Amino acid sequence: MKVMRIYKEGNPNLARIACLLGGAVWGVFWIPLRNLDEAGISGAWATAVFHTLPILLLLPVIALRTSRFRLAGVLFQAVGFTMGLSLVLYSTAFLYTDVVRVVALYYLTPIWGALLGRIWLKEQISGDRIVGIFLGLIGMLVILNVDQGLPLPQNGGDWMALAGGVIWAIAATLMRQKPQVDALTTLLVWFFWCSALAVILALFMQSDRALPQFNAILNQLPWLLPLILLIVIPGYFAITWGTPQLNPGTSGLLLMTEISVGTLTAAWLTSEIIGPREITGIILITLAGLSEVLLPALRNALRWTRSS
Template sequence: MTTRPLLAVLALALNALVWGLSWWPLRQLDADGLHPLWTTAAVFILATVVLIFISPSSWRYFKQHPQLWWLMAASGLTNVGFNWAVTTGDVVRVVLLFYLMPTWSLLLAWWLLGERPTRGALMRLGLALLGVVLVLKTPESAWPLPQDLSDVLALLGGFCFALTNIWLLRLQHTPESARMVAMFSGGALMAVACAVLATAAGVVPTAQVFAVPLESHGVSGLLTWLTDAFVTQQVATWAPWVLGLSAAFLVSNFALQYGAARLSAHTTAMVMMSEVVFASVSSVALGASTLTWRVGLGGGMIVLAALLASQAHTDKNHA
């Protein structure tokens, strides 16, 4: 293997490592009182500021290509679903359900791009869905599935990830900087919107947003709340984690762009599947997951279906 392909593989492996281990700092922050929705908002706001500083003209392309707003929404909801799920649920289950993404891609491509699935594609779909049933269904759980919020979030995150890839395909003629700003700003905007709605609905306790509950109303009450929150010792605890995650996600995204542009779709998918390994090994070792034979077998089916899908996509492009 020459130097350039090796660097591309290492870049993709770095991206997979970052996302495969992201559950740990997210859980650390959650334990310190910062809900994953607010963590996602803070991390992606910082990353967006950095990207705009690097390429301040990126926003101008949103007027020329309004579909970038759809990319923003899809990418933002992907991060909301994954980060919330991996913080509150069993990490291995969440990652495996998230990687049902190729199945969603098949259905979305049929709907949005008019690409009718082949018999092989439908067989891969069946294999992936059987794997999902094995992962979700235990002797103790009842139908219908899924039941846990983390399972729902993981599935929705994978669906939005597939939708993100569809929009990236349709927007491949736009500048890379504009797509990156759309994806990171979407992570910030969707996380803030979901956090506010979830807090108002009581899904996220107000006390977990900041150390100081928001009890008063009006502009003066809001300013007082923000001031009290940001002078607490907790923010000093959160800051290193948030800064570290922002830097890690930025580096991993640049690594993904570098690697995916230099390798085939099949090779990219194979390397990216190492995220499942990184997440599984780390979470089982640290007691955040339980690896049963059902999860192992079902997860293997999901991963195999994803790899077969990427191989079929590569063969189609080479035909």
């Protein structure tokens, strides 16, 4: 089937679209996490529950793929570990600082990704990518009120977001070195490491080491299970399938659509105010995410116009 061939062999254009959609899903990621936190599943426990449920739902698939986990090797587990650690830090950061600060600091990722791609994979930083990085950085500085001082981390949540972005760039680079592992297997290992590391972080951060009440978790399942099945798992799968096909800097730029979605939803659902500054930043960051799609298309259109 054509779908299976694309899944196995990849498609650069669809990979870019997958990363764009995955970024949009991550843009609303903070909403269920804060709902869980308000329901008594606090701190990193919210992250642990959010990523343990997919593992439980996918147990039949895991049972069929145990041999693939063994054959993948240490590098594959390193990919899962870094992806899991990045997302745990990013997820938990939403519970300790503002949404806009989390997404902005996390999405310095294209800088780290482009540098790692150049140093580690010996890949050139294209002109389109430089334009995207430039637009993205300006957009982030606008949103973070650069005129009031440098947008440096101010609390634990800020530091978690920044560290998560650096670690995600490492994960994306490792994924480029292990492209033969299929996306579904990567997804399962990602969820495993997310849940395991989130539990460790929760035990480390909470002095009383109290587990969330089981009834509190049960009460959230009617809305949480459909969300995981219809949005979370497909969104994460899009990222695990699309990211290995792209340069780390490219995938980071495309995933920056999350900043726009996260800022808009935060302005809509929280007390965070969105004004001309925020709108300007959102436009710049969205253009950054689309730069490697729009600029080649624009050049092709200009060539076609001149030749006709």
